[in-house]
Amino acid sequence: MLNIKNLEAKVDNKHILNGLNLDIKPGEVHAIMGPNGSGKSTLANILSGKNGYEIKGEIKYDGQNLSELSTEERAQKGIFLAFQYPLEIPGVNTNVFLRTSLNSVRKARGEKELDTLNFLKLVKEKSSELGINEKFLSRQLNVGFSGGEKKKNEILQMKILQPKLAILDETDSGLDIDALRIVADGVNSYKNKDNAFLIITHYQRLLDYIKPNFIHVLSKGKIVKTGNAELGVELEKTGYANFI
Amino acid sequence: MKTEDLKNIKDYKYGFTTDVENIRSPKGLSEETIRFISNIKKEPSWMLDWRLKAFNRLKVLKEPDWQKPKYPKINYQDLYYYSAPKSASTKPKNLDEIDPKILETYKKLGIPLDEQKRLNGIAVDAVFDSVSVATTFKDELTKKGIIFCSISEAIQKHSDLVKKYLGSVIPLSDHYFATLNSAVFTDGSFVYIPPNTRCPMELSTYFRINASETGQFERTLIIADKGSYVSYLEGCTAPMRDENQLHAANVELVALDDAEIKYSTVQNWYPGDENGVGGIYNFVTKRGACRGKNSKISWTQVETGSAITWKYPSCILQGDNSVGEFYSIAITNNHQKADTGTKMIHIGKNTKSKIISKGISAGKADNMYRGLVEVKNKASNSRNYTQCDSLLMGNKCGAHTIPYIKNNNSTSTIEHEATTTKINEEQLYYCNQRGLDQEEAVSLIVNGFCKEVLQQLPMEFAVEAQKLVAISLEGSVG
Numbered sequence: 140m141l142n143i144k145n146l147e148a149k150v151d152n153k154h155i156l157n158g159l160n161l162d163i164k165p166g167e168v169h170a171i172m173g174p175n176g177s178g179k180s181t182l183a184n185i186l187s188g189k190n191g192y193e194i195k196g197e198i199k200y201d202g203q204n205l206s207e208l209s210t211e212e213r214a215q216k217g218i219f220l221a222f223q224y225p226l227e228i229p230g231v232n233t234n235v236f237l238r239t240s241l242n243s244v245r246k247a248r249g250e251k252e253l254d255t256l257n258f259l260k261l262v263k264e265k266s267s268e269l270g271i272n273e274k275f276l277s278r279q280l281n282v283g284f285s286g287g288e289k290k291k292n293e294i295l296q297m298k299i300l301q302p303k304l305a306i307l308d309e310t311d312s313g314l315d316i317d318a319l320r321i322v323a324d325g326v327n328s329y330k331n332k333d334n335a336f337l338i339i340t341h342y343q344r345l346l347d348y349i350k351p352n353f354i355h356v357l358s359k360g361k362i363v364k365t366g367n368a369e370l371g372v373e374l375e376k377t378g379y380a381n382f383i
Numbered sequence: 384m385k386t387e388d389l390k391n392i393k394d395y396k397y398g399f400t401t402d403v404e405n406i407r408s409p410k411g412l413s414e415e416t417i418r419f420i421s422n423i424k425k426e427p428s429w430m431l432d433w434r435l436k437a438f439n440r441l442k443v444l445k446e447p448d449w450q451k452p453k454y455p456k457i458n459y460q461d462l463y464y465y466s467a468p469k470s471a472s473t474k475p476k477n478l479d480e481i482d483p484k485i486l487e488t489y490k491k492l493g494i495p496l497d498e499q500k501r502l503n504g505i506a507v508d509a510v511f512d513s514v515s516v517a518t519t520f521k522d523e524l525t526k527k528g529i530i531f532c533s534i535s536e537a538i539q540k541h542s543d544l545v546k547k548y549l550g551s552v553i554p555l556s557d558h559y560f561a562t563l564n565s566a567v568f569t570d571g572s573f574v575y576i577p578p579n580t581r582c583p584m585e586l587s588t589y590f591r592i593n594a595s596e597t598g599q600f601e602r603t604l605i606i607a608d609k610g611s612y613v614s615y616l617e618g619c620t621a622p623m624r625d626e627n628q629l630h631a632a633n634v635e636l637v638a639l640d641d642a643e644i645k646y647s648t649v650q651n652w653y654p655g656d657e658n659g660v661g662g663i664y665n666f667v668t669k670r671g672a673c674r675g676k677n678s679k680i681s682w683t684q685v686e687t688g689s690a691i692t693w694k695y696p697s698c699i700l701q702g703d704n705s706v707g708e709f710y711s712i713a714i715t716n717n718h719q720k721a722d723t724g725t726k727m728i729h730i731g732k733n734t735k736s737k738i739i740s741k742g743i744s745a746g747k748a749d750n751m752y753r754g755l756v757e758v759k760n761k762a763s764n765s766r767n768y769t770q771c772d773s774l775l776m777g778n779k780c781g782a783h784t785i786p787y788i789k790n791n792n793s794t795s796t797i798e799h800e801a802t803t804t805k806i807n808e809e810q811l812y813y814c815n816q817r818g819l820d821q822e823e824a825v826s827l828i829v830n831g832f833c834k835e836v837l838q839q840l841p842m843e844f845a846v847e848a849q850k851l852v853a854i855s856l857e858g859s860v861g
Contacts, residue, residue: 187816190808210815219816226813230831239827240817247818279831296817 146196157360166332173357187220215247217303221293286313311345323348343375358383408465437565452720530575537573552635571601576611598629607642614645640675652688659718662690669696673705681708687855697726700734707736715748724754729762738769744780755787765795826853
């Protein structure tokens, strides 16, 4: 599904990624861990198409060169990024945003737009799975939301947009134990053999709930170690010192 | 748009002068012109006298120049003050009369250019250049005693009302453009709502400038008698021309005891091209008098067009407990300029006013909020709340806020809040990541920014205005 070869990235002449390689197949969950400043969020931003990076190397998504696709085309083709810091958009109802977003994606996929009634049905179902109160959906997007509410809202968007590749950028940070479990349940219930996850995290605790197939340690813009779920437990004990 | 294209459109338009043959006044501003207008409208002599009085007054007035957007000197002798299609009895139906860009705009807006279909259930007065060409739903309104007609008709048929109220809110000596209008106004709408009557439908005027070298000077007068209510909406468009055209309207509102007038504007005059060539000078005087106790006047404006917009819809809060409101969205793109805001004059006791202004600037445009809140010494326990928000798109545009605040009563309070923000790249990225393209994203964010004002518009027009907001900003980001 995703093949990254020798990816290099620069911002303002500063090297952030230095020859990163990664292959993700359908049905897999990959976790990326690593110290601050190792390039984790940059990777997420580049995959989702954020501007401002000078990029070398090759990224293929479903056989297509990712650099040929705009940010919205990537989203329409099933790449989803759960933001580390979801943006506030004053005056825009969460519901309106969700519906505009879903219909843009549906249109691009050649599907019919959902009418209000069917949309509300869908959103009701998905939000109740995440224990999100309906009132929350008529509030302005992310405005005045708590950290946990923002993160839950990201997972709700994921479940509504039904992406093929979901990238979670530190979705667990700032969550209390209950919220963490709800978010993890949300991911687990969406996971299937056709989609894949790339989970960026600092902590093993999320990986206690979402079992990854692979854990990669990112350091200085490169993957320096790849292991199975056990690696996370080891990192939690010893820190990154042994690997970087 | 290239000059060549402009030329083509112009040529194309001139090809149709036979279809819309015009009757024009003599060129230039003179007593002869004024007599011509008054005569062609078969006005009573008091009306002509009134016009001439204004004309004499005009001779000693100077054109104001304190506004921020400057413009080349207007040669008032080079304009036509009256232009009307010869067959003014039928509404312009031919789509070819409307230039392609505006046609396309309407296509994009999803509004069929069939007035009747579009404005079903809304009474419309259509003003084409200098004359009102049609007023719909007249009979239905007459049954309730409501008068809705062109001002020309009102001058003939309801002269008592016109005599009593015309110039009572905007005196004929008020200022240069208002006085000019008083001398040469050609048409506009007249509304009278009898006591204790709620107008059963939206009343609307659709202004269209068609002829070239012609100024449009319309005059609208709305009177809401005791305990009545009316919601009125005006829409405006003009063809695309490489000349600047002057639109200097006067709008007067009078609300008596317990009456309410809601006045909404969706202004989409031709803004000029990307290089700032052409476009309408929209120099308008709009003023409402809350003359009775417990009366209310609410202005809502969505200003997306015109090369220069220069207007301050105002409320004079004379009656005790009267309420004035001003909700505004002013969008300037490319080389457009706006200097707009409101005046709230608190005279009666316990009067309240609220100002919500949203200015959006893109391209090389300049957007100014200028507003006066004045509490006179007898206006005890009066309150004003003002909120001015500016949104900037790109690095070459400007936003300015100048609030004038005068409080002469120690029991009254005035609050002013202002913010300036730049459209956020991160917000756009977030929207793009959710599948929205750049224009959808801008439209969503800007409409969110304007929400408080858009909510004030009548339902049918809120949707139109939302789309207009999006279209006016097309291509301004990325």
